[in-house]
Amino acid sequence: MARKHHKPEEIVAKLRQVEVMLAQGKTTAEAVRTIGVTEQSYYCWRSEYGGLKLDQVKRLKQENGRLRKAVAGLTLEKLVPEGSCVGKLVSAARRRACVEHVTGKLEVSERFACRVLGQHRSTQRKVPRAADDEAALTESIINLARQYGRYGYRWITALLRAEGWRCNHKRVERIWRREELKVPARQPKRGRLWLNDGSCVRLRPERPNHVRAYDFVEDHTRDGRKFRMLNVVDEFTRECLAIRVGRQLRAADVIDVLSDLFILRGVPGHVRSDNGPELAATAVKNWITGVGAKTAFIEPGSPWENGYVESFNGKLRDELLNAEVFNTLAEAKVLIEQWRRHYNTVRPHSSLRYRPPAPEVLLTSPLPSSVGHPPTSSGQAAAMLH
Numbered sequence: 001m002a003r004k005h006h007k008p009e010e011i012v013a014k015l016r017q018v019e020v021m022l023a024q025g026k027t028t029a030e031a032v033r034t035i036g037v038t039e040q041s042y043y044c045w046r047s048e049y050g051g052l053k054l055d056q057v058k059r060l061k062q063e064n065g066r067l068r069k070a071v072a073g074l075t076l077e078k079l080v081p082e083g084s085c086v087g088k089l090v091s092a093a094r095r096r097a098c099v100e101h102v103t104g105k106l107e108v109s110e111r112f113a114c115r116v117l118g119q120h121r122s123t124q125r126k127v128p129r130a131a132d133d134e135a136a137l138t139e140s141i142i143n144l145a146r147q148y149g150r151y152g153y154r155w156i157t158a159l160l161r162a163e164g165w166r167c168n169h170k171r172v173e174r175i176w177r178r179e180e181l182k183v184p185a186r187q188p189k190r191g192r193l194w195l196n197d198g199s200c201v202r203l204r205p206e207r208p209n210h211v212r213a214y215d216f217v218e219d220h221t222r223d224g225r226k227f228r229m230l231n232v233v234d235e236f237t238r239e240c241l242a243i244r245v246g247r248q249l250r251a252a253d254v255i256d257v258l259s260d261l262f263i264l265r266g267v268p269g270h271v272r273s274d275n276g277p278e279l280a281a282t283a284v285k286n287w288i289t290g291v292g293a294k295t296a297f298i299e300p301g302s303p304w305e306n307g308y309v310e311s312f313n314g315k316l317r318d319e320l321l322n323a324e325v326f327n328t329l330a331e332a333k334v335l336i337e338q339w340r341r342h343y344n345t346v347r348p349h350s351s352l353r354y355r356p357p358a359p360e361v362l363l364t365s366p367l368p369s370s371v372g373h374p375p376t377s378s379g380q381a382a383a384m385l386h
Contacts, residue, residue: 008061011045018042091174093128095119137167138175145181150319153181158348158355203270203296205236205308211296212241212261213272213309216249217316221326229336230257231316235272235308238349239357240340241265245333251281258284262291272296274306315343 006014014035021031032042095117102113114121131137140163144156151159153176157169205211214232221227230244230253244257258271271293288295298305320339326332348354 008049009058011049015042015045015049092119092123096124096128099124134175137165137171138179140165141172141175142179142181145176148319149182149323154350154354155348159346162346203272205234208234208236209266209268211235211270211272212268213306214254214258215274215306215309215313216276217313217321219317219321219326219332221329221332227329227332229316230254231309231312232257232261233309233312234268234357237357238308238312238352239344240312243336243340245329245336247329251283254281254284255287258288262293267292270294270296272298272306272309274298274303275300 014037017035018028018031021034022028028042029039032039035042037045096119098117099110099113099119102108102117103110106113110124111121113119114124137160140160141156144159145151148155148159153173154169156176157167157172160167160172203211211234212232213235214230217229217231218226219229225247227245227247228249230242230249232241232243233239234241241261242257244253246253262268271288273295275297285295303310316336316339320336324335326335343356344358345356345360347356349357
């Protein structure tokens with residue numbers, strides 16, 4: 001026979017019944033036998049509910065219910081953040097998604113989930129409305145990310161602004177993360193030898209054509225044959241002045257490239273390079289000194305002292321050499337020269353406020369009728385420039 005489960009009100013009523021029978025002179029065994037329980041159960045009930053009345057039992061039941069809800073609420077408040085998501089909830093959209101996930105998984109109310117996760121209920125229930133150009137902007141971002149696979153969202157923002165889009169980097173980053181586009185891995189920072197005796201460490205570019213740097217980069221064609229590239233950059237403007245490509249590049253080739261640049265762009269104040277055999281050759285050193293420039297050789301085994309051209313070499317290898325297969329040397333020359341022009345005129349540079357080093361100036365509208373006459377005020381001059 002199944003044991004009957006008694007409610008607290010029924011237990012208190014039976015205990016009062018036993019008290020009445022005991023007051024009439026009956027024994028405990030007779031009174032307990034009357035209510036239909038064992039003496040052990042009677043003494044357990046009396047130890048727990050003895051001396052209570054029915055109204056007191058009802059209040060105790062209500063307090064126990066509130067206590068259980070409070071304990072359950074505290075437990076849920078710990079479970080909700082653990083089961084919502086991984087990471088910080090910094091955006092309203094992510095909080096909205098976490099609230100929906102929690103309400104479906106833990107079966108709690110929307111009000112409770114919003115309170116625990118710190119989401120306002122009006123924000124949770126507000127339907128997000130996308131801008132009219134959201135789809136077109138997303139398509140442009142995806143196309144640029146597909147075309148320039150090693151660019152982050154900040155460079156993509158600069159390219160979008162160059163195309164005419166009016167958007168900030170925060171909106172582009174939101175779309176970038178929503179579409180799960182790739183973000184290039186961060187490179188570790190390198191220390192600098194401030195106390196090194198080399199003059200190139202203390203030498204800083206102060207103006208265009210002040211310090212030029214050059215270095216060699218190697219790659220190979222499809223047949224496995226190596227070819228070399230001589231890269232020359234202006235450290236102040238970050239512009240790549242020339243890239244000479246050849247199977248073999250010797251001191252004579254270095255002098256040939258530098259002479260063309262000196263004739264076209266003038267003689268720089270300093271020429272920085274490492275201590276390679278072609279770059280530290282006596283003929284190259286004497287030739288640079290003879291035209292009126294100064295040499296600045298870095299310390300042996302310290303490529304970070306020639307950081308500008310080393311940074312350019314890394315971008316060249318990351319964005320072009322690691323992504324292209326050169327069938328012939330002629331094809332390599334064409335593709336490398338195309339990339340050099342893109343680097344100078346189109347590619348955003350983070351140290352130049354995401355502008356290219358040498359952007360091309362295109363005249364998209366006819367000149368005003370006042371061309372040839374000096375402007376009458378600074379405002380008119382600014383208007384003509386823009």
